[in-house]
Amino acid sequence: MDARIGIRNTKSILFKGVIVFLAFIITIPLIIVLLYIIKQGVLQVNWHFLTNVPAAVGEAGGGISNALVGTAIIVGISSLIAIPVGILAGIYLSENPYTKLAYYAGLCVDILQGVPSIVVGIVVYFWVVKPLGTFSALSGSIALAIMMLPIVIRSTEQTLRLLPDSLKEAALSLGVPYHRVILKVIIPCGFAGILSGIMLSIARIIGETAPLLFTAFGNPFLSTSITKPMESLPHIIFTYATSPYDDWHNLAWGASFILLMFVLLLNIFTKLITRKWKIQL
Amino acid sequence: MENTVVSASKFNAWFGDNHVVKDVSIGIKKNQVVAVMGPSGCGKTTFLRCINRMHELIPGATAKGSLKLYNDDVYNMNPIYVRYKIGMVFQRPNPFPNLSIYDNVIAGYKLNGLKMKKADLNNIVEKSLTSAALWGEVKDSLHKKGTFLSGGQQQRLCIARAIAMEPEVILFDEPTSALDPISTSSIEALFHELKANYTLIIVTHNMQQAARVSDKTAFFYLGELVEFDDTKQMFTAPKDSRTQNYITGRFS
8 A cells, every 4th residue: 555655656746747847848949039039139239220221232230220110100000900999899799798799700700810920911912902002001000900809809808708797787786878887997997908918919910920021011211101111020030031141130130139029028018017907806 | 655765566577588576566665674585586686676777787687567766667767867866785895996985986976977076076975985884984095996995894885885876765785795794783783874864675685684674574485575564573473474484494
């Protein structure tokens, strides 16, 4: 009997050892990627790098200001499109979970989430770029907005579903009309969750390259017109990393570093927000 | 009977096919405390929630029959107006977690977007919290979140929130079942104060509570209103054998 218990204890220790080891292993890829990009990229980044457009081949210096501005504009417009639609759809799904519409809408959201980004890009290419006859920042924004939608919808829905019904009943019992219950009670109480969903969705799409290849296209000059092609951070990385010039490779490393830092900060900030603003129920 | 505030006649309510309130007829007079008791699932809470039309918010819930506030049929009125006139306090304290104590009291005004003078609001807050016997405990922390209060204080905050709207009737859905005995007794004491100005209808599982706080008691069983009488009469000499059985604990 004692021997059996000994074997079982050994098995437990072994099992625990394996899961701890694997949990440790999964942190390694992130750390390696981080270290490598920091090592390659951090030296490229300086004020000149952030405020200048890329230099021509053979010229020294040059920066990524066109990509920074472009990414800000493209992601900004995607957010303007996707956030209101996503939040409202998320409210519908959390409020009416058992309707037919909610079932099919939820199904569509799940499928949309699984659509490869390049497919979203090609669809927007045929819907927007071809009819308008030109690559444009706007078409890039639309492609990214489509990718943002499912994340915003699902995170809004899940946040609001966690709020107790008693909260809604409290407001309704005071004679507050339904739309005000949603706007003044439900959304404020779920605000931290909704906001963190939005930030994560931005972190998710900011690095998307594929749908921008044939929508926003890219632009070696600084452009702020949303009807013209526009550069973006992931696209500048793609273009310059695949070029044969060392100067341009360095540019790509610098841009990667900036992009990575941005995503990292966005994630950390999201964690802080959810912890700080979470409403104690 | 012009002092009858809430009256029902042949009132029925369903959840889908489940007939939970059957042909209930009752007349509740002004400034009375009415306890509604009965075993779980007897329809007492459903009946209560019909009075301010909260019942219909549950998908599949329906109601039929006459239910009046004074002379107006509640089911012909706008539910929003009904809920102004008939306040409600729930089983679990549910102050708005995003609002301060102050804002919780005036939530009925604030959430409805009614613009009011600061001085009037201050008055309402002080008066309502005083009536709910909470003013002394919170007057120095009005701008803290309501959820920092203890359970009993939160429940009194919810009572203050209902009082602030100056309703005719306040419905209580097992208001002390989530509270400890001390908080419970402070809320029971409050009922005696409140009945000077309001009509109170209290659903309770607790027979002792019904006996302690109410003027009249209604006994529901399997969706029917079995007996409705003076509390004293009910607990000493009930007319119906089912009431007798329930009170003496022979079934529950």
